Structures are given as structure tokens and as C-alpha cells.
Amino acid sequence: MKIEKEELKKKAIEAIDKRRDEIFSIGDSIYNEPELGYKEFKTAEKVKQVFEAMGIPYEEKIGITGLKGVIKGKQAKYNVAVMGELDSVISPKHPDSDPITGAAHCCGHNCMIAGIIGVVYALKDTDIMESLSGNVSIMAIPAEEFVEIGYRNELIRKGEISFLGGKQEFIKLGAFDDVDIALMQHTFSSENEETNTIKAAAGNSSNGFIGQEIQFIGKESHAGDAPHAGVNALNAATIAITAINAHRETFREKDYIRVHPIITRGGDLVNVIPADVRLENYIRGSNIEAILSATKKVTRSWHAGADAMGAKCIVNSLPGYLPVVPNKGLQEIMYQNLKQLIGEEKVIKNAEHTCGSSDVGDVASIIPTIQARIGGAAGNFHSDDYRLVDKELAYLGAAKALTLSIIDLLFDDAKEAESIVKDFEPVYTKEAYLENWGNIGDKFR
Ligand SMILES: [Zn+2]
Known part of the structure; x- marks a missing residue:
């Protein structure tokens, strides 16, 4: 049958x-x-x-x-x-x-x-x-x-x-x-x-994305008495985030770019200039080319923040997921x-x-x-x-x-x-x- x-x-x-x-x-x-x-x-x-x-x-x-x-x-x-x-x-x-x-x-x-x-x-x-x-x-x-x-x-x-x-x-x-x-x-x-x-x-x-781990390394000093002697890694990170935000007008609607960093370590003690600041980030988009292009801009921004403050910046970019x-x-x-x-x-x-x-x-x-x-x-x-x-x-x-x-x-x-x-x-x-x-x-x- x-x-x-x-x-x-x-x-x-x-x-x-x-x-x-x-x-x-x-x-x-x-x-x-x-x-x-x-x-x-x-x-x-x-x-x-x-x-x-x-x-x-x-x-x-x-x-x-x-x-x-x-x-x-x-x-x-x-x-x-x-x-x-x-x-x-x-x-x-x-x-x-x-x-x-x-x-x-x-x-x-x-x-x-x-x-x-x-x-x-x-x-x-x-x-x-x-x-x-x-x-x-x-x-x-x-x-x-x-x-x-x-x-x-x-x-x-x-x-x-x-x-x-x-x-x-x-x-x-x-x-x-x-x-x-x-x-x-x-x-x-x-x-x-x-x-x-x-x-x-x-x-x-x-969307697909690339993931990033970012570390800003500055120099500790007394936050009240000697900020001039330190290098503020948190300020470096915030300048970098501002630079990333300035790129947003260049992202095209059709590419659905999303960039959303978080600070996972913002400093160690409130009266010490932050010298070790860490972030995680995603750069998402609907196609690989757009993700790669946005990742270049974002990565430049991390380094720009570090340069501005004389801090060091380590960016570890990782394969996220494909669209x-x-x-x-x-x-x-x-x-x-x-x-x-x-x-x-x-x-x-x-x-x-x-x-x-x-x-x-x-x-x-x-x-x-x-x-x-x-x-x-x-x-x-x-x-x-x-x-x-x-x-x-x-x-x-x-x-x-x-x-x-x-x-x-x-x-x-x-x-x-x-x-x-x-x-x-x-x-x-x-x-x-x-x-x-x-x-x-x-x-x-
Ligand atoms: Zn799920």
C-alpha cells in the first residue's frame, strides 16, 4: 500500500x-x-x-x-x-x-x-x-x-x-x-x-556582527591631590565613545548598523585616577561589507580616545555571527x-x-x-x-x-x-x- x-x-x-x-x-x-x-x-x-x-x-x-x-x-x-x-x-x-x-x-x-x-x-x-x-x-x-x-x-x-x-x-x-x-x-x-x-x-x-574586547591602560595617581600625575583611562574611553557616536550619521539605514559598547570596568577606586578601563562592544550590520566598514571606524575611534589622553589601548576584535x-x-x-x-x-x-x-x-x-x-x-x-x-x-x-x-x-x-x-x-x-x-x-x- x-x-x-x-x-x-x-x-x-x-x-x-x-x-x-x-x-x-x-x-x-x-x-x-x-x-x-x-x-x-x-x-x-x-x-x-x-x-x-x-x-x-x-x-x-x-x-x-x-x-x-x-x-x-x-x-x-x-x-x-x-x-x-x-x-x-x-x-x-x-x-x-x-x-x-x-x-x-x-x-x-x-x-x-x-x-x-x-x-x-x-x-x-x-x-x-x-x-x-x-x-x-x-x-x-x-x-x-x-x-x-x-x-x-x-x-x-x-x-x-x-x-x-x-x-x-x-x-x-x-x-x-x-x-x-x-x-x-x-x-x-x-x-x-x-x-x-x-x-x-x-x-x-x-544582522551579523563583530565582537570587541577593549582595554584602556592609563596611569594611577591621587584623584584629588595629583590628577596631573596620572593618565585617565576612563576619560580616554569616553572620548572614544564620543568619536564612535560621531560616526553614527555615516551609517546607512539599509545596512542596519548597531554599535553598543558597555563599560565592564570603569576604574578601581573613586579617589584614584582610573588606569584600567575595560569595555565590550558589538558592531552589527545586515551585510559583511557594512560590518567591516563600521568596525574600521569604531576601531579608529578607540585608538583616537587613547591618543588624546596619552593612554594605551588594546582592541581584541572577534568573529561574531554572520548575517x-x-x-x-x-x-x-x-x-x-x-x-x-x-x-x-x-x-x-x-x-x-x-x-x-x-x-x-x-x-x-x-x-x-x-x-x-x-x-x-x-x-x-x-x-x-x-x-x-x-x-x-x-x-x-x-x-x-x-x-x-x-x-x-x-x-x-x-x-x-x-x-x-x-x-x-x-x-x-x-x-x-x-x-x-x-x-x-x-x-x-
Ligand atoms: Zn535567542
Whole structure:
């Protein structure tokens, strides 16, 4: 008897609904124990337990905490990965933040893991894989948020990682070498206004960026009695920030440039002229050329501030994330599935360009990749008013959209996967990515 694709999709939806309690429980459990990037040991353990219970062969400790499990199809023509992120952000005032670390899941990454665990149940509780011509990789990836730059640079110095971002590290370690297509979804804030009826988007473009660590070195002296004998590193930093602000009129709207430094150390004692001032900074933009051009201006500004005061300035520029350009073919598949699941009037194919960034851009520069946006949250992301209000959508909707898209790609001899892979033009090969983007900071030394 010929199996129809729609039958498989129906089976997948039913299987996910049946596992509702387990999916809610892992999503909630991760929400309640938020961990920062490259420290997601408890979160990784929760994913590992599902892999063990479901009999999925897996690799672990990829990039310290990452995992990759594989579910085999009837033949291994293509390998489609579904990606979820293990880490949280810091929002100490969030009511559900960790009282010690201040970590909170106010970027919704717990929904991503709930989503990929839903995919596991759909594919392992049923015989769906017997009709699919490819494997499915379940990837739980650390450190999407590009934060704690000092801590992660220390991990790099110790040789534990090479990149600040987890997907970058996965690329470097070869975890994507056998992957042909990558699918992901990220929760978004769909429940803010009564008038807002959009619950999901099949994809959108977003900014990339270069990260910077900056140190101004001056000379200490008594702030009251002998400021003339010191060199004020904080003044050097503020002059540099003023110079950066003067560049803002040169940034073109179409490039969506964002530059947002923070001072992480402003001095040591109020009656001592600051001699060690440190900052972290991002330079974001919608395309690589614009990011590089803005980074040159910003880097000149740091040094100009130091020159003005006779201070010393050390700028360490780091490969941030590449701009995201959604794959058109995958976007169409995701759009059709979201329409079917949520209703045409509540779904858009292409959401607005966002000025945030994700290391999904790095994956998308090498293999065909999509990041859909699925609602269920309210309030502002990365802030204390973020709330997860519709778990049916954020957990189960995510699992269903990903599973149905896998079925589309790998059913019927994996025809759809084949055409997407054939039409794809990478920005970089893996080798060129590691060589060029991996060493992008060298251009600004
Ligand atoms: Zn996020």
C-alpha cells in the first residue's frame, strides 16, 4: 500500500500530542534551571536522558556541553538537522531568574529544546522514518548568546573551545560535516497586543556582527591631590565613545548598523585616577561589507580616545555571527506547514529584518538553513518582563512545524532535500569560513 505524505504528517502531529506531558515537562524543567553558555551541564543532561530513554545513538560534550543524536531513515540519502539552543541569558530582575547567577530563560531557548525533543518523540514513537530517505540529526547546541566574552576568551586560551558561539564551535569540530540541511525555530513575542494576530513567521533575515574586547591602560595617581600625575583611562574611553557616536550619521539605514559598547570596568577606586578601563562592544550590520566598514571606524575611534589622553589601548576584535539570509526553498516548506498548523491568517512567510544576531547565520553561510519564528511569548526578550504564555504553540507548535518540514524534505526519495541542496550557493565552504570569518579579528589588529 502506498503511504501518503499527509498520513505521515497526521501521525507526527498525533504522536507529539500524545507526548504533551513529557514535552511540557522538559521545556519547563529547562526554564526553571537556566544556565549560561558553555556551562549548560544540567540542561545537556536532560537532553541526554531523553536520547538514552529513546535509544538514540549520540555524541556528547561537543563544544563542552553540546549533543548530537541521530535517527536513521530507510536510507541515508540526506541528513537533515534540527537545532536547539541550550543556553539562557542574564536578567537578574526576572522573577524566574537563578538567584545566584542571574540567568533567566528570557530568550525562549527552553522552547527550542522542547521542540527538538518533540521531534524525537514523533520520529521514534512511530514508523515515520521507514518512509523517509534520509537521517535526522537532533542537535542541542551550547552558547548561542555571545556573552561573558572574558570568560569564554579564557576557555579559548585554555584550548577548551575555539569560538565564542556554540554553532561556530560545532562547525569547527565537524559536527555539521555530514549535515546537508539545518532547521531551527526561535520563539517570538506574539502576545503583546490584542491587535497582533501573527503567531508565526517562516523566516527572516537578521544582522551579523563583530565582537570587541577593549582595554584602556592609563596611569594611577591621587584623584584629588595629583590628577596631573596620572593618565585617565576612563576619560580616554569616553572620548572614544564620543568619536564612535560621531560616526553614527555615516551609517546607512539599509545596512542596519548597531554599535553598543558597555563599560565592564570603569576604574578601581573613586579617589584614584582610573588606569584600567575595560569595555565590550558589538558592531552589527545586515551585510559583511557594512560590518567591516563600521568596525574600521569604531576601531579608529578607540585608538583616537587613547591618543588624546596619552593612554594605551588594546582592541581584541572577534568573529561574531554572520548575517542570516533564510533559504528560500526551506522557507516555503516551513511556511506551508505553519499555515496548516496555525492558520493562514496568523502566519507570514517573511518577517521583518531583525537587528539581533544569531550563530544560525554561520550555519546558513555553509549549508541551506532556516530559522522560523514561532510565537507563545509576551513582553521584551532579554528583559525582566519576558513571559512564556502559550506553551501549546511555543513547545508543541515548534515540534510539529519542524517534524512536518522534515517529512516534506525526506519523503518521496528526498526529492525536496535534493533540489534544495542542488540550488544552494554557500557564502563559504567550511574551510573558507574557518580561514576568513574565523580570523576576521586579525583585520583590525
Ligand atoms: Zn535567542
